[in-house]
Amino acid sequence: MQTLPFTRPTIGEAEQRAVAExxxxxxxxxxxxxxxxxxxxxxxxxxxxxxxxxxxxxSALEAALLAHDIGPGDEVIVPAMSFAATANVVLRVGARPRFVDVDLHSRNLTAASVARAITGHTRAIMPVHFAGLPVDLEPLYALARERSVLVIEDAAQALGTRYLDRPVGATGNPVCFSFHPNKNITTIEGGALAIADPGMARRLARIRFHGIEKDAEGNIEVPEWGGKMNLSDVSAAIGLVQLPRLDDFIARRRALALHYAHCLPRHGAALVPQDLPGHSWHMYCVCVDFAALGTTRPAFLSALAARGILAGIHYPAIHTFGLYRRLGYGPGDFPNAERIGAQTLTLPLFPAMELADVERVCEAMSNLLSE
Ligand SMILES: Cc1ncc(COP(=O)(O)O)c(C=O)c1O
Structure with missing residues (x-):
């Protein structure tokens, strides 16, 4: 029996040749x-x-915050359900993350929850397109304009996601992507930031590399602090092979996700993920009420592993981590994020999977849910 991980990058000979070159x-x-x-x-x-x-x-998220002079005394609104990096970068620049709850079905923050969290200190809102499902950006941008705060999109999981039939990243605001191996395309490690403003792009380029600016004669000046956040050509060469394959990868992810929706058992203790136009299906995350089934997540994960299925957990709610509890957050603050954090399971989904693999996972889920 072949083991099915929850994700696997699709790397072929073309990527290997590009790296060798x-x-x-x-x-x-x-x-x-x-x-x-x-x-x-x-x-x-x-x-x-x-x-x-x-x-x-x-790095892209951190640079976006720095380039907009967000720091001590400022607040940035982030969803309580995301990867820890979303909030960690806010702390890193000296600002305070202000968490909001997410919708149980989309796992995304909403304009309504953000509106309640804006204070006089809010400088930015950082929506996350969770698992590649587009955030409802129109009301969020309208709110941001009305309250004069910036939107920095965390689209780490959403290269290729579309909102109102435009690719995520095209708003002109800073939008950050990740190319970690479990993402929609990979450069091994890597990321990118899309932005319209050329002056801001120039500042971001400085912050990315030691604060260095070069003039036309090649003279160097360091007008401000910058980090070491540049990508290597080895990584970019992989990205150049991967990017033209992105739309096919997403089409395959969508076909697999639709098959999951068709084959997964309907069960009162299980919540399947929402679909929306433009979803890139970076992950397929279900919620399972383990307590109602008389089991625990570790036991359920072990039972899946015994069937050759390695599910993932994305993610525990960020505000429940010690770092954020020390800032005064705690259990009970954001019920949807906490329920997702406690019940979530990421089922295998990656472009090289076959429909028969989905059926195997669904059969295992069916058995375990009815035990
Ligand atoms: C929502 C989100 N934000 C930020 C990141 C950070 O991206 P990277 O791992 O490329 O630093 C990730 C990575 O998993 C993520 O999922």
Whole structure:
């Protein structure tokens, strides 16, 4: 029996050749491949945005905050259900994350929950397109305009997601992507930031690399602090092979997700994920009421593993982690995020899977739910 992980990158000979070429070229760090990858991403996203490549999605988010001078005394609204990086970057720049609850079915924050959380200190809202499901951006941007706060989209899981039939990233605001191996495309580690404003793009480029700015003669100046957040050409070369495959990857993810929706048993203790137009199906996350079944998540995970299925957990609610409890947050604050955190299971979903793999997972789920 072949083991099914919850995710696996699709890497083929073309990626291997691209890496070998860069390694043999004599220039392996940031160079022509990064420039080409940035342009290819900008072309894919459209809307006239500029794209800067980073060494991770986390770096892109951190740079976006720094470039907008968000720091001590400021608050940034983030969903309580996301990967820890979404809130950690806010702390990293010295600002305070202000959590809001998410919708139980979309797992995304809503304009209504954000509206209640805005204070005089709020500088930005950081929506997360959870598992590739687009956040309802129109009311969120309307609210942000009305209250004069910035929107920085955490689209780490959402390259290729569409909102109102436009690719996520095309709003012109800072939108950050991740190319970690479990994402819709990978560069091993890596990230990118799409933004329309050329002045801001220039500042982001400085922050990405030691604060260095070069003039036309090649003279160097360091007008402000910058980090070390650049992507290598080796990584970008993989991205250049992966990006043209993205739409096919997403079509395959969608077909598999639809098959899950068709084959998963309808059971009172299980909640299947919401679908919406434009969803890129980065993950397939269900909720299972383990207590109602008289079991626990570790026992359920072990039973799946015994059947060769390695489910994931994405994610415990961020505000329940010790770091955030020390800021005064705690259990009971955000019931939907906490329920998702306690009940979530990520079922296998990646482009190389067959429909028969989905059926195998569904049969296992069916058995375990009826035990
Ligand atoms: C929602 C979200 N934000 C940020 C990140 C950070 O991206 P990276 O791992 O590329 O730093 C991730 C990665 O999993 C993520 O899922």
């Amino acid at each position: 860069v390694l043999a070229s004599g220039w392996i760090t940031t160079g022509p491949k990064v420039a080409a990858f940035e342009q290819a991403l900008a072309d894919y996203i459209g809307g006239g945005v500029r794209v800067l490549a980073f060494n991770s999605g986390t």
